[in-house]
Amino acid sequence: MYRTHDCNSLRKSDIGKQVALAGWVNVTRDHGGVIFIDLRDREGLTQIVFRPEENAQLAKQAHTLRSEDVIQVSGHVAARLPGTENPNLATGDIEIIPSELKILNRADDLPFPIDAEPHNEDLRMTHRYYDLRRPRFARNLRLRHIAAKATRDYLDSQGYVEVETPILSKSTPEGARDFLVPSRITPGKFYALPQAPQQYKQLLMVAGVEKYFQIAKCFRDEDLRADRQPEFTQIDIEASFVTPEDIFAVTEGMLAAIFKAARNFEIKVPFDRLTYREAVDRYGSDKPDRRFAMELVDLGEIFRESSFKVFRNALDAGGVVKAINANGFAGITIGQADELTEIAKLYGAKGLAFIKIENGEWKSPIVKFFTDAEKAALQSKLNIQEGDCIFFGADKWETACKVLGRLRLRVAEMQDLLGRAGPVRAGQASSAPEWDFLWVTDFPLFEWSPEENKWNAMHHPFTRPKAEDMTLFEEKKFPEVRAEAYDIVLNGVEIGGGSMRIYEPELQDKMFETLGISPENRQTQFGHLLRALHLGAPPHGGIALGLDRLVMLIAGEQSIRDVMHALLVSREDIEGLANFLGQRYELLGFSAHCIDGSTLTTKTAKELLDFDNRNDRRIDEIRLEFQQTDFSERGDIEFSDEAFRVCSWTVWSNDDGLAQQIASELGKRVRASRPWYSWITWARPMFIFPALLMLLGVAITWHDFFKTGRLPSMERKTPRLWRRLHPTYSHISCSWCVHILRRKSLELDVPQALVPDRSSKTRV
Numbered sequence: 001m002y003r004t005h006d007c008n009s010l011r012k013s014d015i016g017k018q019v020a021l022a023g024w025v026n027v028t029r030d031h032g033g034v035i036f037i038d039l040r041d042r043e044g045l046t047q048i049v050f051r052p053e054e055n056a057q058l059a060k061q062a063h064t065l066r067s068e069d070v071i072q073v074s075g076h077v078a079a080r081l082p083g084t085e086n087p088n089l090a091t092g093d094i095e096i097i098p099s100e101l102k103i104l105n106r107a108d109d110l111p112f113p114i115d116a117e118p119h120n121e122d123l124r125m126t127h128r129y130y131d132l133r134r135p136r137f138a139r140n141l142r143l144r145h146i147a148a149k150a151t152r153d154y155l156d157s158q159g160y161v162e163v164e165t166p167i168l169s170k171s172t173p174e175g176a177r178d179f180l181v182p183s184r185i186t187p188g189k190f191y192a193l194p195q196a197p198q199q200y201k202q203l204l205m206v207a208g209v210e211k212y213f214q215i216a217k218c219f220r221d222e223d224l225r226a227d228r229q230p231e232f233t234q235i236d237i238e239a240s241f242v243t244p245e246d247i248f249a250v251t252e253g254m255l256a257a258i259f260k261a262a263r264n265f266e267i268k269v270p271f272d273r274l275t276y277r278e279a280v281d282r283y284g285s286d287k288p289d290r291r292f293a294m295e296l297v298d299l300g301e302i303f304r305e306s307s308f309k310v311f312r313n314a315l316d317a318g319g320v321v322k323a324i325n326a327n328g329f330a331g332i333t334i335g336q337a338d339e340l341t342e343i344a345k346l347y348g349a350k351g352l353a354f355i356k357i358e359n360g361e362w363k364s365p366i367v368k369f370f371t372d373a374e375k376a377a378l379q380s381k382l383n384i385q386e387g388d389c390i391f392f393g394a395d396k397w398e399t400a401c402k403v404l405g406r407l408r409l410r411v412a413e414m415q416d417l418l419g420r421a422g423p424v425r426a427g428q429a430s431s432a433p434e435w436d437f438l439w440v441t442d443f444p445l446f447e448w449s450p451e452e453n454k455w456n457a458m459h460h461p462f463t464r465p466k467a468e469d470m471t472l473f474e475e476k477k478f479p480e481v482r483a484e485a486y487d488i489v490l491n492g493v494e495i496g497g498g499s500m501r502i503y504e505p506e507l508q509d510k511m512f513e514t515l516g517i518s519p520e521n522r523q524t525q526f527g528h529l530l531r532a533l534h535l536g537a538p539p540h541g542g543i544a545l546g547l548d549r550l551v552m553l554i555a556g557e558q559s560i561r562d563v564m565h566a567l568l569v570s571r572e573d574i575e576g577l578a579n580f581l582g583q584r585y586e587l588l589g590f591s592a593h594c595i596d597g598s599t600l601t602t603k604t605a606k607e608l609l610d611f612d613n614r615n616d617r618r619i620d621e622i623r624l625e626f627q628q629t630d631f632s633e634r635g636d637i638e639f640s641d642e643a644f645r646v647c648s649w650t651v652w653s654n655d656d657g658l659a660q661q662i663a664s665e666l667g668k669r670v671r672a673s674r675p676w677y678s679w680i681t682w683a684r685p686m687f688i689f690p691a692l693l694m695l696l697g698v699a700i701t702w703h704d705f706f707k708t709g710r711l712p713s714m715e716r717k718t719p720r721l722w723r724r725l726h727p728t729y730s731h732i733s734c735s736w737c738v739h740i741l742r743r744k745s746l747e748l749d750v751p752q753a754l755v756p757d758r759s760s761k762t763r764v
């Protein structure tokens with residue numbers, strides 16, 4: 001047995017007990033020969049005291065200890081000397097007087113001190129095992145465990161069944177970019193990793209599971225951000241015969257259980273609700289942070305007749321004039337004003353108008369355009385006080401709201417309105433609980449993508465239109481159709497979203513049609529779902545919550561990487577991992593080779609492929625890839641129509657060495673089976689010299705022409721053979737150049753060539 005107790009459990013009542021502890025040396029202190037060691041394990045710290053007068057041998061051994069060495073200590077529990085107790089430590093009344101010390105393992109030089117907060121994230125991630133050993137992260141991982149357990153317990157109590165859905169799945173056209181996994185059985189084909197178990201959970205509803213949940217891994221090949229990782233975890237829920245109210249209730253109950261377990265905090269249910277329209281109108285965002293007010297105020301009425309062109313034009317064009325009042329922000333610096341102007345421009349405004357109220361005066365170049373009546377109306381509508389700063393937005397509704405929404409958040413940061421909740425302990429009550437939960441409902445069903453010139457689903461293609469808006473959908477008034485979709489927002493962070501799904505095959509088909517998915521693609525890509533909907537699909541709906549973001553907020557962290565065992569933080573990490581995988585593919589026999597365009601007839605190529613038929617089970621497949629040769633297309637050198645250029649061949653085998661061997665053997669065969677005319681291709685380098693000569697000839701000709709004003713006579717000056725070959729040379733040298741250029745692009749990059757390039761924002 002390594003230990004009898006953990007490092008956080010011994011108290012006064014244990015004094016005199018014989019104990020054994022094991023853990024890491026947190027700190028060592030040498031007080032005039034007496035060595036104090038704080039021994040740490042995941043539960044806490046216990047002090048060990050080595051006194052030379054009690055055990056000289058042990059004290060000597062303890063002298064060699066350094067931070068993060070792993071040790072085991074046996075001894076008895078003693079009271080600390082009066083006055084040396086540490087009230088900040090749970091074990092602060094006692095210490096261990098050791099009788100035995102075992103050094104289980106030594107630690108080398110540390111990448112950074114364990115109690116430091118290194119800013120170098122790469123360093124942290126390189127030594128992630130060490131980073132996670134820090135108490136803060138150990139605590140975060142346990143908070144995550146508590147949250148996951150509370151989730152399972154609660155959903156189980158409500159009759160939800162946890163079902164695992166497949167990881168190797170099919171790529172579908174909607175959504176973010178997929179991660180692909182090469183298939184060994186069918187080389188050159190790829191599985192996709194699921195971006196979410198959306199279709200699987202819907203199929204489970206058709207299967208009659210009725211109440212499903214899963215703590216599911218999802219994969220989206222998206223850029224890294226503080227709250228986004230390529231692989232992340234969702235609490236995924238789906239239920240049959242439900243309305244949005246049912247989903248709201250189960251989600252609220254589950255969150256209440258999670259917060260109770262993780263923070264010992266009772267959250268207030270039911271949560272407030274805002275429609276998408278209201279949220280954007282009042283906060284300039286579909287995930288409003290309502291912990292501070294600074295709402296967007298509509299000023300259309302006040303400025304309808306304004307002589308200030310910018311406002312008047314926006315209103316005349318059917319747009320809006322809106323403003324936010326940043327209380328006490330009149331002291332805005334030039335740097336801050338510049339930054340806010342940049343933000344406004346980034347989100348589509350032409351500039352940023354603002355008024356500072358200082359010493360009773362309204363300071364801004366735009367004030368001179370306001371009448372007294374307008375000023376008075378503005379004053380009362382925005383409740384303007386001394387020291388305030390008003391920011392305006394005048395544009396189309398969406399743009400003005402979006403710009404002011406962004407400014408609102410940045411100004412709040414500048415004014416430090418949100419504070420920074422520090423990391424917390426598991427089970428610790430929130431000190432100033434500002435958990436603002438909010439449902440945002442009635443999202444638009446579609447959003448227009450100018451780049452793709454088509455409608456995309458705002459949530460995903462399986463979301464149903466609101467019953468009231470079905471006629472608008474039929475009438476193809478797409479911008480006005482609202483979805484039966486909802487998001488859940490916590491403190492301005494979207495922690496989840498879901499919808500009621502389409503369960504009628506005809507409606508689903510119409511939806512695909514609206515999204516521009518052709519009838520063939522509907523069948524190949526979504527045929528399984530459409531068939532399932534034809535087989536008695538019940539009405540159903542659900543939601544998915546991001547577990548990482550939720551735990552990040554519960555733990556008071558700023559990045560999801562602080563609450564997960566993240567591996568990918570930078571482009572280098574991804575490259576490193578991808579290289580590593582690249583090598584593994586090679587070992588799996590995923591090898592590709594290029595040759596520079598040997599010309600073969602189809603007949604010989606077919607013969608070559610017989611290579612494939614050898615009865616060696618270690619070879620999975622051999623594949624030749626052809627490209628019609630340029631020469632035969634041009635027709636000016638008469639090759640057989642059947643002439644092809646082999647541009648690459650690939651050998652798949654689970655034995656890398658064998659794959660290499662076969663590949664080079666195949667190369668020999670390719671070369672050996674060249675038809676007689678392939679020498680032209682093969683011997684192309686021989687034409688470089690004549691081609692250069694030809695160019696030189698042309699240069700000399702022109703030079704002579706400019707000098708003498710006459711073209712030199714070909715008849716007299718050029719040798720007969722040269723005159724004959726001249727056109728052929730030109731042609732061959734051109735082909736050769738083209739070939740060299742193309743050859744570059746022949747270098748195979750299999751994964752890249754096969755990764756679908758999609759960047760639509762909708763989720764599936």
Ligand code: ASP
Nearest residue numbers: 196198498542543544763
């Ligand atoms: N599958 C959706 C998502 O990942 C959520 C849902 O509609 O349930 O966002």
